[in-house]
Amino acid sequence: xxxxxxxxxxxxxxxxxxxxxxxxxxxxxxxxxxxxxxxxxxxxxxxxxxxxxxxxxxxxxxxxxxxxxxxxxxxxxxxxxxxxxxxxxxxxxxxxxxxxxxxxxxxxxxxxxxxxxxxxxxxxxxxxxxxxxxxxxxxxxxxxxxxxxxxxxxxxxxxxxxxxxxxxxxxxxxxxxxxxxxxxxxxxxxxxxxxxxxxxxxxxxxxxxxxxxxxxxxxxxxxxxxxxxxxxxxxxxxxxxxxxxxxxxxxxxxxxxxxxxxxxxxxxxxxxxxxxxxxxxxxxxxxxxxxxxxxxxxxxxxx
Amino acid sequence: xxxxxxxxxxxxxxxxxxxxxxxxxxxxxxxxxxxxxxxxxxxxxxxxxxxxxxxxxxxxxxxxxxxxxxxxxxxxxxxxxxxxxxxxxxxxxxxxxxxxxxxxxxxxxxxxxxxxxxxxxxxxxxxxxxxxxxxxxxxxxxxxxxxxxxxxxxxxxxxxxxxxxxxxxxxxxxxxxxxxxxxxxxxxxxxxxxxxxxxxxxxxxxxxxxxxxxxxxxxxxxxxxxxxxxxxxxxxxxxxxxxxxxxxxxxxxxxxxxxxxxxxxxxxxxxxxxxxxxxxxxxxxxxxxxxxxxxxxxxxxxxxxxxxxxxxxxxxxxxxxxxxxxxxxxxxxxxxxxxxxxxxxxxxxxxxxxxxxxxxxxxxxxxxxxxxxxxxxxxxxxxxxxxxxxxxxxxxxxxxxxxxxxxxxxxxxxxxxxxxxxxxxxxxxxxxxxxxxxxxxxxxxxxxxxxxxxxxxxxxxxxxxxxxxxxxxxxxxxxxxxxxxxxxxxxxxxxxxxxxxxxxxxxxxxxxxxxxxxxxxxxxxxxxxxxxxxxxxxxxxxxxxxxxxxxxxxxxxxxxxxxxxxxxxxxxxxxxxxxxxxxxxxxxxxxxxxxxxxxxxxxxxxxxxxxxxxxxxxxxxxxxxxxxxxxxxxxxxxxxxxxxxxxxxxxxxxxxxxxxxxxxxxxxxxxxxxxxxxxxxxxxxxxxxxxx
Numbered sequence: 001x002x003x004x005x006x007x008x009x010x011x012x013x014x015x016x017x018x019x020x021x022x023x024x025x026x027x028x029x030x031x032x033x034x035x036x037x038x039x040x041x042x043x044x045x046x047x048x049x050x051x052x053x054x055x056x057x058x059x060x061x062x063x064x065x066x067x068x069x070x071x072x073x074x075x076x077x078x079x080x081x082x083x084x085x086x087x088x089x090x091x092x093x094x095x096x097x098x099x100x101x102x103x104x105x106x107x108x109x110x111x112x113x114x115x116x117x118x119x120x121x122x123x124x125x126x127x128x129x130x131x132x133x134x135x136x137x138x139x140x141x142x143x144x145x146x147x148x149x150x151x152x153x154x155x156x157x158x159x160x161x162x163x164x165x166x167x168x169x170x171x172x173x174x175x176x177x178x179x180x181x182x183x184x185x186x187x188x189x190x191x192x193x194x195x196x197x198x199x200x201x202x203x204x205x206x207x208x209x210x211x212x213x214x215x216x217x218x219x220x221x222x223x224x225x226x227x228x229x230x231x232x233x234x235x236x237x238x239x240x241x242x243x244x245x246x247x248x249x250x251x252x253x254x255x256x257x258x259x260x261x262x263x264x265x266x267x268x269x270x271x272x273x274x275x276x277x278x279x280x281x282x283x284x285x286x287x288x289x290x291x292x293x294x295x296x297x298x299x300x301x302x303x
Numbered sequence: 304x305x306x307x308x309x310x311x312x313x314x315x316x317x318x319x320x321x322x323x324x325x326x327x328x329x330x331x332x333x334x335x336x337x338x339x340x341x342x343x344x345x346x347x348x349x350x351x352x353x354x355x356x357x358x359x360x361x362x363x364x365x366x367x368x369x370x371x372x373x374x375x376x377x378x379x380x381x382x383x384x385x386x387x388x389x390x391x392x393x394x395x396x397x398x399x400x401x402x403x404x405x406x407x408x409x410x411x412x413x414x415x416x417x418x419x420x421x422x423x424x425x426x427x428x429x430x431x432x433x434x435x436x437x438x439x440x441x442x443x444x445x446x447x448x449x450x451x452x453x454x455x456x457x458x459x460x461x462x463x464x465x466x467x468x469x470x471x472x473x474x475x476x477x478x479x480x481x482x483x484x485x486x487x488x489x490x491x492x493x494x495x496x497x498x499x500x501x502x503x504x505x506x507x508x509x510x511x512x513x514x515x516x517x518x519x520x521x522x523x524x525x526x527x528x529x530x531x532x533x534x535x536x537x538x539x540x541x542x543x544x545x546x547x548x549x550x551x552x553x554x555x556x557x558x559x560x561x562x563x564x565x566x567x568x569x570x571x572x573x574x575x576x577x578x579x580x581x582x583x584x585x586x587x588x589x590x591x592x593x594x595x596x597x598x599x600x601x602x603x604x605x606x607x608x609x610x611x612x613x614x615x616x617x618x619x620x621x622x623x624x625x626x627x628x629x630x631x632x633x634x635x636x637x638x639x640x641x642x643x644x645x646x647x648x649x650x651x652x653x654x655x656x657x658x659x660x661x662x663x664x665x666x667x668x669x670x671x672x673x674x675x676x677x678x679x680x681x682x683x684x685x686x687x688x689x690x691x692x693x694x695x696x697x698x699x700x701x702x703x704x705x706x707x708x709x710x711x712x713x714x715x716x717x718x719x720x721x722x723x724x725x726x727x728x729x730x731x732x733x734x735x736x737x738x739x740x741x742x743x744x745x746x747x748x749x750x751x752x753x754x755x756x757x758x759x760x761x762x763x764x765x766x767x768x769x770x771x772x773x774x775x776x777x778x779x780x781x782x783x784x785x786x787x788x789x790x791x792x793x794x795x796x797x798x799x800x801x802x803x804x805x806x807x808x809x810x811x812x813x814x815x816x817x818x819x820x821x822x823x824x825x826x827x828x829x830x831x832x833x834x835x836x837x838x839x840x841x842x843x844x845x846x847x848x849x850x851x852x853x854x855x856x857x858x859x860x861x862x863x864x865x866x867x868x869x870x871x872x873x874x875x876x877x878x879x880x881x882x883x884x885x886x887x888x889x890x891x892x893x894x895x896x897x898x899x900x901x902x903x904x905x906x907x908x909x910x911x912x913x914x915x916x917x918x919x920x921x922x923x924x925x926x927x928x929x930x931x932x933x934x935x936x937x938x939x940x941x942x943x944x945x946x947x948x949x950x951x952x953x954x955x956x957x958x959x960x961x962x963x964x965x966x967x968x969x970x971x972x973x974x975x976x977x978x979x980x981x982x983x984x985x986x987x988x989x990x991x992x993x994x995x
Binding site: 067068069083084086089103104105106107108109110111112113118124125127131132133141143149150151152155167170172235253295296297298 | 314315316319320321354449451452453454455462463465466481483488490493494498500558563589609611612613615616617620621624625627628629630631634635659662943
């Protein structure tokens, strides 16, 4: 199964389970969680089901294309199901089966791994999912985001697409993955990994980045003051990515780090509160737009 | 007819393995307590757990609550009835309040006084009436290190609760928790069992689960895991042995409902990497058991044992998957091991300049240099000149491994990597060893350094950290101790005790304050902090508060000697002379305190002494003054005890025969002066009066 087939199948699977299939966000994010389709939609009491691929940027994780497992740009497959149905774990396992990973032939395990993201004031409890010892998915029940308690608890399923593909294709280097036809993952991304590693670690203009950070931060605040949430959130994402670049350049000391993170978090929290209020003012328009579950574990579709 | 079995099964999504042992014991204890409090008799309570279920099995439960007749005490009898024997308002009010007829009031006697009483017969409910609330209470009463919400029901648990089976023999015990209604349905193994299984009777539950590949009883599951591993081991033809690490076994025990151990292997070339690196990857990340050669050295073999939760037709798939994961991790480690050793360890030291230790305290490099100075001072001060150059080198290299790739990737390996990289850089073996031993002990029960070099380095670094953190206001407050200074103080003492070092901690702190440019006020706070920690630590070793404070007042700056003094006093505490001496110390203290105004700091005048006992005491004090102080200065505590034993009867006789508060002002002042001197002498062993 080639790389793109994996996300096609996930897309089809979650589409069949009433998810809105969105596309990646058009601003750099560190993870699919940052995409407003997750970060904002999980707030408040409205139901929401979404799935999308998210190219994720972690500037510090670059290895100049030399490490077979580590990338500064990689792909997540992100699923949010809110509220989480009683059979959400079974659904997830079924989704693996749709990738040809028959749970009866493997050892699939849910191993404690809680998640938090200080720069969005978010945390949740859950697991890393092991497939024969390999972590292939992060599975989290959100408890808080933007400093707000979840009013309706979503399950977040984040598949590591490269990991899964490497397992399915039995290769030891991400760059050897077959993407489609005769094209490998390396053909698509190796040069990018090399160049961006140089940029992230050596070339990025830190003075400019510091300026940008301040400008993005100010702009986000200004937009929020005028009562617009979504454009303001874009600038939160930009400031967050700018911070990650500065961090990769080692331009921020350990102590300053906390300060920068709390500045991003303050904006994220403001956005969260403003979004929650906006939805309430709109009478939570998504209410009733998704089929409701019975809530009974044994009634939910049996295997 | 009693209920044979009450079953409660809390069906959950995977509960973190580390939560389960505690949850099991509190579930059992809470159940017993609730049953007793509810007056339900029972024969036995058993608690079981797998990752997906917490289970209680209560056998032999009585059908109904045992009877309870309570006598509730009312007003005294004499105020309850008037002279005509009619109930007073007090009695009527009491009866009304307790909802009994005045005619039915009883009498009871408490401490010889008669009272009226109301006899209340508690209604006896059936077990089936009591159990729903009781079982629900057991679920809500469980607490976990972390718990979560998963729906709008408002309840919290370690992970979502998906089903509840609750039966009294064949009857459902109905209740609701977190939107889940209890019933008689359970669920088998996630992959090797049926999803929904009806339980006709609680007694069939364990068998039903077993048929669905859940070995519920953790003891049996552990046995199964161990015997399967023993079977696997046969493949090793007696050459290798699986290391049955109890912690890893327990972790795996609560990660599976049905254990299927399997052997995996990795390329022998990775065995060149230090063992701790390999075992960290195996144990911490993957929860594998290590396999060792059966020879004397017990070196690591290129195998591991993993525990699958699924028995599949082709176990090779699971084995190969796990091998691939481990290979990726070991490949990383091998890469770091090669890269890091391309330059000698000493070459990393300069890079520490770029690593901030703490914002106000500068870089790790600065810290290393200051530690080094203190370590050298300790050597010169306490007779370790012969190893000063080794300590100096070890101090210089002490944090170099922090900036290697391996430690960046596996922070737990700090120290271990220092040792290994030092070895391969050709450093002196004692220096290499010290780079690891500087961190010992790591836990309260951990071993202490085996060599002076690491011990001295470890003490120096910890004193430095304690001083530096106090300097910039990072000392512990309440439950906050972000730089683990309390633990650092504890480690210093543990090392001093174990290595029998008579280091004067106050002096060392003073030196460290000088090195760090710390003012006197801060110095006093640090010295107090160190004494306070020593007190806590001695008490944790089982020393009484009094004895610990006494040891500290006499020799607290030299913790090892404080400990020895305490041991010495502990050994003579029961003797008669010691009790007498402590009693005398109290009298001395009281008299001196009471007459503080009259005491003059003068040598007692022998010509004013009239009583024999008085002269004898003076002579004894004079005789012992020099040898006692000498014994104290060389920490000869048994000799000190011997001299105190000699002094004891002389003071006792003095108090028997002599009236200190003589009418003659001069005589009185002279006797007070004598007692002051005597007091000063006894104080060399601390304030003995606290032991009276």
